[in-house]
Amino acid sequence: MKKLLLLSLAGSFLLAVSCKKKDLGGFVKPISFSVKLSYEASVSGLGLRQDSVLVKITNLTSGTVNEAYSTSTGIANFPSIPPGNYTITATVSIKAAKYTELSGTAVNEDVVFNGNATSQSLTTDQQTLDITLSAGKLGDWVFKQIYYAGSNTSRGAVFRDQFFELYNNSNQVLYADSLYFAQVFGSNVTTNNAANAGYLSNSQYDWSKSIGMTGTRANEDYVYVRSMYMIKGTGKQYPVQPGESIIIAQTALDHTKPYANNDGTTQGITDPTLTIDLSKADFEGYLVDYKRASFVPTTSSPTFSPYKWDVDNPAVPNLDVVLAISMNDMILENLGRDAYVIFKAPDSDPRKWPSYPAPVETSVTATTTLYPQVPVRYVIDAVELQRVVETQRVPKRLQNSLDAGPTNVSGGEYTSQSLVRKTARTVGGRKILKDTNNSANDFATKTKADPSKSASSFVD
Numbered sequence: 001m002k003k004l005l006l007l008s009l010a011g012s013f014l015l016a017v018s019c020k021k022k023d024l025g026g027f028v029k030p031i032s033f034s035v036k037l038s039y040e041a042s043v044s045g046l047g048l049r050q051d052s053v054l055v056k057i058t059n060l061t062s063g064t065v066n067e068a069y070s071t072s073t074g075i076a077n078f079p080s081i082p083p084g085n086y087t088i089t090a091t092v093s094i095k096a097a098k099y100t101e102l103s104g105t106a107v108n109e110d111v112v113f114n115g116n117a118t119s120q121s122l123t124t125d126q127q128t129l130d131i132t133l134s135a136g137k138l139g140d141w142v143f144k145q146i147y148y149a150g151s152n153t154s155r156g157a158v159f160r161d162q163f164f165e166l167y168n169n170s171n172q173v174l175y176a177d178s179l180y181f182a183q184v185f186g187s188n189v190t191t192n193n194a195a196n197a198g199y200l201s202n203s204q205y206d207w208s209k210s211i212g213m214t215g216t217r218a219n220e221d222y223v224y225v226r227s228m229y230m231i232k233g234t235g236k237q238y239p240v241q242p243g244e245s246i247i248i249a250q251t252a253l254d255h256t257k258p259y260a261n262n263d264g265t266t267q268g269i270t271d272p273t274l275t276i277d278l279s280k281a282d283f284e285g286y287l288v289d290y291k292r293a294s295f296v297p298t299t300s301s302p303t304f305s306p307y308k309w310d311v312d313n314p315a316v317p318n319l320d321v322v323l324a325i326s327m328n329d330m331i332l333e334n335l336g337r338d339a340y341v342i343f344k345a346p347d348s349d350p351r352k353w354p355s356y357p358a359p360v361e362t363s364v365t366a367t368t369t370l371y372p373q374v375p376v377r378y379v380i381d382a383v384e385l386q387r388v389v390e391t392q393r394v395p396k397r398l399q400n401s402l403d404a405g406p407t408n409v410s411g412g413e414y415t416s417q418s419l420v421r422k423t424a425r426t427v428g429g430r431k432i433l434k435d436t437n438n439s440a441n442d443f444a445t446k447t448k449a450d451p452s453k454s455a456s457s458f459v460d
Contacts, residue, residue: 030080031125033057037074037090039113040134040401046102048113050074053092053133060085060119060390083123089405090115090131091438111135112436114404118202118396119192134401135437140170141179141342142381142435144245145457147276147418147449148332149409156274156416160267160309161255162332163278163451166342167245167421169433174240176282177233180350181248181319183332184339184384185226185358185371186397198359204395207373210356211364220399223341223379224371228322228350229285229330238282243430247451249281250330251309252316262288262306274416276449283319285330286312290321322351325369334413336385337394341402343378350374376402383419383439388412405440418449420459431458 035055039048051069055076058065061084070076076090091114099111113133120129144167150159164181168174186204187193193203200206200219207218215221231238240246253259256272269275278284288306295304307328312318324330332338355370382402386393388410396406409417422444424434434442450457 028082031083031122031127033078033081033122034126034128035068035070035076035078035088035090036128036130037070037076037115038130038132040132043103043135048094048099048102049092053090055088055090055131057081058087058089058390060087063390081122084121086120086122088115088117088120088129088131089438089440090133091404091436091441092133093436112438114400114436114438116396116400116404132400134399134404140168140172140174140380142167142169142421142433143340143342143383144433145418145420145446145449145451146332146340146383146385146443147451148334148336148338148385149411149413149415149417150334151274151414151416152271153414155271156414157255157269158414159331159334160251161275161278161449162330163247163249163276163281163449164332164340165245165247165451165453165457167433168240168242169435171242171427171430173242175233175236176231176238176240176246177235178344178346179231180322180343180345181229182223182225182323182341182343182374183227184223184341184382184397185325186224186339186395188337188394190392190394196360200395202395204397205359207356207359209359211361213356218373221376222373223339223376223382223398223402224356225323225341225374226325226371227327227330228324228372228374229319230322230350231283232317232320245453246282247278247280247453248319249278249284249316249451250332251311252278252281252284252313253311254279259311261308262311263308265308267309276451278451279313279316281313281316281451284313284316285321286310286318287321287324287327287329288312290324291328323372325371333385336387336408336413339382339384339398339403339406341374341379341382341398343374343380345375345378348375348378381435382437383407383443385419385439401437403437403439405438407439407443410445416448418446419443420446420450420457423458423460 051072053070068076115131115133145165193199254277255275310329355372384398384403384406386406422434444459
């Protein structure tokens with residue numbers, strides 16, 4: 001009888017524990033979370049709508065995405081989510097006519113406001129996070145296609161076949177003359193450095209702490225770059241019609257066929273179907289002359305040797321190399337830990353812009369690397385990339401007003417895939433590409449990069 005009683009009590013205990021575990025989802029109690037939205041100061045008094053802002057939260061461990069729309073008071077509620085680390089994005093589109101009515105400033109396109117917060121630890125019930133919505137720049141040039149992933153490391157062209165495509169998204173002729181392309185420098189740590197000197201709360205560099213920095217908006221009003229290239233022209237030498245584009249290749253050669261490298265060897269190709277022909281590119285990044293000009297002979301390297309794979313195509317104009325820090329060619333990082341900007345500076349000379357050391361540097365010597373400071377007001381378009389796997393991603397380096405959501409090709413590095421900006425609509429046969437300043441929403445993955453500029457190079 002005692003044995004039966006003990007068994008009964010044990011069964012009741014196990015049932016209670018089982019129920020408790022089931023109720024708490026594996027002993028993890030869900031929490032409630034809210035986002036409080038507000039508009040940036042420059043438009044906060046216009047009376048822009050606070051309802052229907054789409055807020056997405058992504059769990060950085062599981063990849064699970066939850067969505068909610070804000071109420072009329074600008075609150076988006078998530079009543080039951082697992083505690084953890086999250087990335088939060090918010091976006092709302094204001095009709096062009098409504099924005100013009102409220103602001104008094106005429107715009108032809110709908111104005112999109114975005115907000116973003118990365119790596120947020122949500123562990124306490126009833127937490128509220130404030131997010132500011134910022135309007136992106138409304139530029140005429142946009143990145144249409146970015147082929148950074150490269151192709152197979154043994155059967156393809158690795159990184160040699162990279163390119164990007166710039167598109168005239170306006171209804172007027174634009175000139176590519178004096179258009180700059182730059183790669184943004186930033187911290188690539190994957191650990192939390194928020195508490196360390198020289199870092200922001202999201203573990204990205206805090207440029208206000210850089211030695212010699214002046215002003216109080218070093219992080220808000222500027223980006224800092226590790227490369228800078230310019231299309232050199234007379235002013236109207238390179239017209240680009242509405243709905244047309246230019247291809248800028250790392251190396252403007254046909255990568256589906258063998259060619260001679262700078263060291264006299266032949267660059268072969270095992271599987272031509274994995275790579276592309278860039279011999280008809282509009283421009284290419286050729287760094288040999290730039291590297292030769294800055295070469296300093298040493299005992300071990302008494303003479304200059306051109307980088308093996310930086311081969312020049314004399315039929316394709318070279319970009320003017322303004323700056324290329326720690327690189328032998330115009331290489332886009334295959335992993336995707338990169339960010340790009342295009343800009344024009346008609347009233348300023350970028351070669352004379354101030355340069356600063358990384359904020360973690362404690363002293364400056366003759367060998368310290370300095371990074372030019374590019375004013376955000378000159379930036380026409382910007383795209384930030386990230387790795388496919390969430391846990392391998394690095395701190396966001398672009399301001400939300402430039403790009404609120406990083407993107408990536410779905411397959412990752414060396415897959416022959418490219419990013420292509422989605423088509424928003426077609427007017428009179430001209431494709432207008434989606435540009436909400438949120439690359440996560442604006443781009444899609446193309447199975448194989450396509451530099452043809454034809455209908456096949458677009459995605460809907």
